Amino acid sequence: MTRSIQSVERATAILRLLAGAAGPLRLSEVAGTLGLAKPTAFGIIRTLRDAGFVHQDQLTSDYSLGDGVRHLHRSGIDPHDLRSLATNWADALASRTRLEVLIAVPERDGARIVHHVFRPDDSEQELRIDEVLPFHATALGKVVLAFSAGIASPSPDLERYTRRTLTQRAAFDVEMSRVRERGWADEHGELTPGVGAVSVPLRGFGGLGVGAVAVSGPLERVFHTVGAPRDGIVAATASTAAAISRSLGVHA
């Protein structure tokens, strides 16, 4: 007899129960049918409700199957939602690091920028929204590739953008292992000469990787001469990513 995760098992039972019901069920009916205490059933069904798998009628408080189950073929997060949730934090990160901030979502051929905050100085800067960054040559690309699912491995031919672009598949695989192990990625002029970046994953409900946030700027502003990020940059970016991720979890 293999062991199962009891609460997960109960969640599946609740979903089946609601699916087979002729109409919405009261919590007490769910709990009684499954032989659970009401607060126990409530905790599980609330989690399923927050995940969109269960729908609760506002007037009657009855529960039924949610759209999330039927729409399981559609995953990920709406880029509009991501941008509107992330704006304030991205602005604060730019102020704090004095670097530009980019937020991207995974797409089949790369990481698409959905939000861009300029570096807070007087320099000439160009808005990069909707630009698709190659996976292998950017910190954002590496992060979304490492932490999001459903993305095919990049083409074996890794295009060269600069002298520093990783074009050997083996070297790139090593780099990706480092990214997964570390939980963040860096970029040292692989796409644009002299430009560096540090990127951290954004996680949605349940830890699902839904995108990435990065700080970017001149190499010497992002890294020490020995190549490690300047003090506080990874921490600040990670802190911002965590705040955005939390709101993504709540929002879902």
Next chain:
Amino acid sequence: MTRSIQSVERATAILRLLAGAAGPLRLSEVAGTLGLAKPTAFGIIRTLRDAGFVHQDQLTSDYSLGDGVRHLHRSGIDPHDLRSLATNWADALASRTRLEVLIAVPERDGARIVHHVFRPDDSEQELRIDEVLPFHATALGKVVLAFSAGIASPSPDLERYTRRTLTQRAAFDVEMSRVRERGWADEHGELTPGVGAVSVPLRGFGGLGVGAVAVSGPLERVFHTVGAPRDGIVAATASTAAAISRSLGVHA
């Protein structure tokens, strides 16, 4: 910030991850993407697999979304599966109690008999498979009504079959409360004069009520003259129900 059940939340994230993936995922990919330890992810995904929500490829061990999610509109248990699983236990119960054994599943208008074991004597007996028993006048009906979901309340007009049939809604509600509280139901000639029965719910995966098993026979063979079931009858029936229920859980 409302609290959620962490493992249930992770289960929903895994389902979403698999739903959004371009193809089947390895366990390590699931775990890495969600930032979980492999055994943690394994425990959850195994539970989902056993529930039919996740499919594991036998050759590659890769995981993908299972049919159980797509078929959430179809709940309950296949009566053929139930019969084939329950046969041996039902036979044993009939031998042990010297009574006939009936197994039923819930249906909109009553409890449908899917399996019938004759009383082990030479009496003339008629096979009752596919007979639909009224909820309010039979032990089987009361049990499936009490412990299965999605069944509308019986019509307010409770049909009379014998002098002993409960036809007052209030009295029937009291009886149903007793059934739910006790976990089993009895029948004292409410459908057929002189025929008694004791019934216990069958539970499928996660505790979901999927049917009922009952022993039935002449009133004086099922009950004492004071109306309580004879010694061991409830226990034997419950024991059989538990065994069947366990195999239903494993089987799913």
Next chain:
DNA sequence: CCCCACCGTTCGGCATCGTCGAACGCGGGT
């Protein structure tokens, strides 16, 4: 008005169960 019944939801103590590092056995590649 009050009372009652039932409801979903919250609270908090506690012990069970979920988590996860370490390890295992397997298969494939060199």
Next chain:
DNA sequence: ACCCGCGTTCGACGATGCCGAACGGTGGGG
């Protein structure tokens, strides 16, 4: 042979899930 990555198992431990008690709300009846 060794190495690597895999899914799966094991067992210690403490975090989290469980659930009794309670709360506040709603509706119905007297």
